[in-house]
Amino acid sequence: MAKEDVLYQHGTLALLVPGLYDGTMSVADLLTHGDTGIGTADGLDGEMVILEGKAYQISGAGTVREMAPDELTPFANVHFDDPTNDYDRENMTSEALEQEIFKAHTFANQFFAFKIHGTFGHVQTRAIDKQKKPYPPLAEAAKSQHVFEKDNVTGTLIGYYSPDLYQGTTSAGFHVHFLDDDRTFGGHILAYNLTSGKVSLQTFSDFNLHLPVHDSHFVQADLNDPELDSQIKAAEH
Amino acid sequence: MAKEDVLYQHGTLALLVPGLYDGTMSVADLLTHGDTGIGTADGLDGEMVILEGKAYQISGAGTVREMAPDELTPFANVHFDDPTNDYDRENMTSEALEQEIFKAHTFANQFFAFKIHGTFGHVQTRAIDKQKKPYPPLAEAAKSQHVFEKDNVTGTLIGYYSPDLYQGTTSAGFHVHFLDDDRTFGGHILAYNLTSGKVSLQTFSDFNLHLPVHDSHFVQADLNDPELDSQIKAAEH
Numbered sequence: 001m002a003k004e005d006v007l008y009q010h011g012t013l014a015l016l017v018p019g020l021y022d023g024t025m026s027v028a029d030l031l032t033h034g035d036t037g038i039g040t041a042d043g044l045d046g047e048m049v050i051l052e053g054k055a056y057q058i059s060g061a062g063t064v065r066e067m068a069p070d071e072l073t074p075f076a077n078v079h080f081d082d083p084t085n086d087y088d089r090e091n092m093t094s095e096a097l098e099q100e101i102f103k104a105h106t107f108a109n110q111f112f113a114f115k116i117h118g119t120f121g122h123v124q125t126r127a128i129d130k131q132k133k134p135y136p137p138l139a140e141a142a143k144s145q146h147v148f149e150k151d152n153v154t155g156t157l158i159g160y161y162s163p164d165l166y167q168g169t170t171s172a173g174f175h176v177h178f179l180d181d182d183r184t185f186g187g188h189i190l191a192y193n194l195t196s197g198k199v200s201l202q203t204f205s206d207f208n209l210h211l212p213v214h215d216s217h218f219v220q221a222d223l224n225d226p227e228l229d230s231q232i233k234a235a236e237h
Numbered sequence: 238m239a240k241e242d243v244l245y246q247h248g249t250l251a252l253l254v255p256g257l258y259d260g261t262m263s264v265a266d267l268l269t270h271g272d273t274g275i276g277t278a279d280g281l282d283g284e285m286v287i288l289e290g291k292a293y294q295i296s297g298a299g300t301v302r303e304m305a306p307d308e309l310t311p312f313a314n315v316h317f318d319d320p321t322n323d324y325d326r327e328n329m330t331s332e333a334l335e336q337e338i339f340k341a342h343t344f345a346n347q348f349f350a351f352k353i354h355g356t357f358g359h360v361q362t363r364a365i366d367k368q369k370k371p372y373p374p375l376a377e378a379a380k381s382q383h384v385f386e387k388d389n390v391t392g393t394l395i396g397y398y399s400p401d402l403y404q405g406t407t408s409a410g411f412h413v414h415f416l417d418d419d420r421t422f423g424g425h426i427l428a429y430n431l432t433s434g435k436v437s438l439q440t441f442s443d444f445n446l447h448l449p450v451h452d453s454h455f456v457q458a459d460l461n462d463p464e465l466d467s468q469i470k471a472a473e474h
Contacts, residue, residue, distance in 0.1 A: 001447075012402065014402050105456075105457055106456055106457075108460075109448070109455060109456060109458060109460050110448065110450055110456070111448075163460065163461075164461050165249065165251050165405050165406060165460060165461075165465075166406065168402050169402060169403065169406070203450060204450075205447060205448055205450045205451075206445060206446065206447050206448075207445075207446040207448070208443060208444075208445045208446075209443065209444040209445075209446070210238070210442060210443050211346070211347065211348075211442055211443075211444070213347055213440060213441075213442045214442075218346060219342075219343055219346060219347070220342055220343075221346060223345075223346050223400065223402065224400075224401050224402075228402075
């Protein structure tokens with residue numbers, strides 16, 4: 001398998017749900033597994049976007065900065081950007097773009113990256129503030145999220161689709177972030193529509209899940225939450 | 238990460254549930270990812286045990302043979318054998334052995350290999366016959382399983398534990414097979430008790446899931462089965 005066939009993930013959505021937000025992998029380590037991706041930072045400190053081998057953090061205050069190699073993340077996905085499909089699209093809603101992908105059913109059972117670079121008529125994002133210990137559960141932390149909006153913004157939407165089977169390991173369905181070309185606006189996407197841009201998909205044969213097995217909080221946690229699915233949906237959608 | 242830190246899996250339990258039994262990876266390819274493991278063969282043809290770099294098939298008739306490099310598997314797990322914990326035990330039931338592992342909670346959230354080499358007072362196994370097309374669902378195929386029993390048998394119990402979160406991707410909990418030292422008796426373990434032997438555990442930081450993305454049956458299948466959990470439990474326990 002080629003490195004472009006692998007979606008790498010550090011941590012699970014399930015470990016964020018009860019509040020395991022301490023960073024357990026450095027940005028430098030993460031970037032050895034991919035040059036493109038999404039995640040969050042130590043303490044659930046904002047939203048991460050990784051483009052062209054650089055990791056950016058969009059903070060709860062809405063500011064964007066490049067992260068240092070020694071900063072830590074509790075949860076992130078990366079891959080080496082090399083789209084398997086790309087096509088131009090104009091004037092489409094997020095729903096229409098997503099529905100189009102599944103028309104042929106080809107993508108439903110696969111992990112794939114979903115990237116759009118272009119101009120968006122409207123983008124609505126959120127970012128969560130860095131949490132204080134003792135950490136609250138994810139659904140609680142998400143209630144204090146800050147919502148940002150921008151019209152006619154040019155930038156990159158980047159994220160992943162994972163099949164329903166992997167809910168809990170991942171946030172099943174689409175999970176996408178945004179960063180504008182000026183590196184001044186972004187976050188976890190709540191809503192968008194596309195004016196004009198290039199849609200790129202990259203399917204993966206391999207999903208490499210890396211767990212923080214040397215972190216005592218992870219090892220000792222009770223991660224069998226019967227409400228996992230609804231907790232994730234409350235926090236991530 | 239070292240290669241010994243990786244649990245490699247080809248396919249998912251979820252794809253077996255509706256009957257996707259065609260082999261999609263060769264034994265030769267599989268063995269590049271590990272020298273130890275378990276699985277099944279093309280057409281759900283018996284139970285596979287991989288020890289010291291050799292893949293053995295226990296057929297529905299109960300016969301054991303070494304598999305050829307070009308034979309195919311729809312589902313298998315392998316790793317490179319290098320235990321992180323081992324200890325000798327005598328006169329223990331399967332329940333006592335499993336409970337002992339989780340006393341410290343250390344293992345509950347991790348993937349790990351579970352191997353015992355020793356003499357077993359009793360081993361009960363099953364093996365499923367090769368299925369004919371159109372393939373029946375897994376729970377249906379499992380009804381025609383053959384059950385085998387042997388007392389005072391010396392051999393290797395080998396398999397994996399995966400946390401509940403991964404049910405469907407894997408068969409959550411313990412999933413273990415057996416092969417005796419004479420290579421004449423084995424299968425998917427239904428019950429056992431240990432007279433005397435060495436228990437070896439090997440924890441993994443990485444779970445590498447490989448999907449048959451070039452197989453049209455996999456790509457086109459409807460794998461969103463709301464009864465997935467009960468279907469797996471009916472077939473695997």
